[in-house]
Amino acid sequence: MFGLDALELARLQFAFTISFHIVFPAISIGLASYLAVLEGLWLKTKNEVYYDLFRFWLQIFAVAFGMGVVSGVVMSYQFGTNWSQLSTAAGSIMGPLLTYEVLTAFFLEAGFLGIMLFGLNKVGKGLHFFATLMVAIGTLISTFWILSSNSWMQTPQGYSLVDGVFYPESWWDIVFNPSFPYRLAHMAVAAFLSTAFIVGATAAWHLLKGKRDPATRMMFSMALWMALLVAPVQALIGDAHGLNTLKYQPAKVAAMEGHWDTEKGVPLLLFGIPDMQAETTKYAIGIPRLASLILTHDLDGEIKGLKEWAPEDRPNALMVFWSFRVMVGLGLLMILAGAIGLWLRMRGRLYESPGLQRFMLLMGPAGLIALLAGWVTTEVGRQPWVVYGLLRTSDAVSNHSAGQMGATLSIFVVVYLAVFGVGITYLLRMMRKGPVLGLLHSHAVEEESGPGHQRTPSRPLSAAEESVDEDGADDQQEPRP
Secondary structure: OOOOOHHHHHHHHHHHHHHHHHHHHHHHHHHHHHHHHHHHHHHHHOOHHHHHHHHHHHHHHHHHHHHHHHHHHHHHHHHHHOOHHHHHHHHHHHHHHHHHHHHHHHHHHHHHHHHHHHOOOOOOHHHHHHHHHHHHHHHHHHHHHHHHHHHHHHOOOOEEEEOOEEEEOOHHHHHOOOOHHHHHHHHHHHHHHHHHHHHHHHHHHHHHOOOOOHHHHHHHHHHHHHHHHHHHHHHHHHHHHHHHHHHHOHHHHHHHHOOOOOEEOOOEEEEEEEEOOOOEEEEEEEEOOHHHHHHHOOOOOEEOOHHHOOHHHOOOHHHHHHHHHHHHHHHHHHHHHHHHHHHHHHOOOOOOOHHHHHHHHHOOOHHHHHHHHHHHHHHHHHOOEEEOOOEEHHHOOOOOOHHHHHHHHHHHHHHHHHHHHHHHHHHHHHHHHOOOOOHHHHHHHHHHOOOOOOOOOOOHHHHOOOOEOOOOOEOOOOOOO
């Protein structure tokens, strides 16, 4: 298929499926915490705007969570079908880590998800808030175990290697491997920022349409506060992560920077086209010594070049170089959005600037794109190793033919584009409709009409209570005040 061999197709299939999957957990992680904040503020302040926003984003969370679960199932099966040699070699370490994720995070989420989605008017407010907190904590615990497993593959320790099989020696060292704290913090904050810009873009859409209700203004304000406070923190975490990567995976850093020769006072390349065959970065434009300053905190710091490694041990510099710059560039734009928001807020023009609103609308998918670019940097930069320095990706793949891998990849592409295309379209239409105001009073009236008046959904996706027509308009009447 397209001249690719079985290994390349297996990698492409995993990259395709995980790229679809990671979007939904990122939204779920961020939205779960956002929902906990909204419900907590409603209970504390009695401000019904928080309640209306909670109900609106709860429906979107339900759909994103459902799609995340469905797409995540495929990832587990691929370890056995496409990467059986990895499962054989590292299953005694990766298997328990993923099992812990199910036993802790998944069971916690499953135990309280129903109460969170359907119990707002059926259980006490305190119990419902507790359920929302448990779901939010569950998403973070899930992130903990998944990132621990991935980080161990990047910086393995706490194991013994016998006849090509990894055996656990110290679970503390395995779980808290050298890169894990940085990856966990980087991923969690990325999920929060992704959600903040989705919320901000939704509010910006409605502001541009002339909708100035309190809920829309609140969404816009909260998103920009998040960008202002958290985007710079993410830059600091990224810097610390980069220093950790320089220590444990210097080849990846060399590819990220597009440098081939070991030298001191290395420039930071703003533009360039790394050429793997010629072993050079063409059309390079850089700032002298800045890479050395960032990576070693010394203007004359030495950085190893890619030529220090044999050609077969080098990652794809072109992909790593540009995915890293996409991630960093979008991160800088997020910091800029927060700064502009603060400047306009101080002048009392936060909701009266069409320029900022258009910028936030365009930045809606920025967090998710940056997250995907970061994962490309991480995973492609690890190559040609699946367990860094110990197990090659070519030795971890199953014994399938290129034809078999090409056929299954084609099926995945068709099914994913159809199923998740519809799901994403539905999510966008829900966001386009916007929050409905006065829901708290409306639900109180419904409860007084007697038992059985409100339907009780039996499926998680049914938490998206209100349908959306082709124009994004609500097909139900607005609740009467």
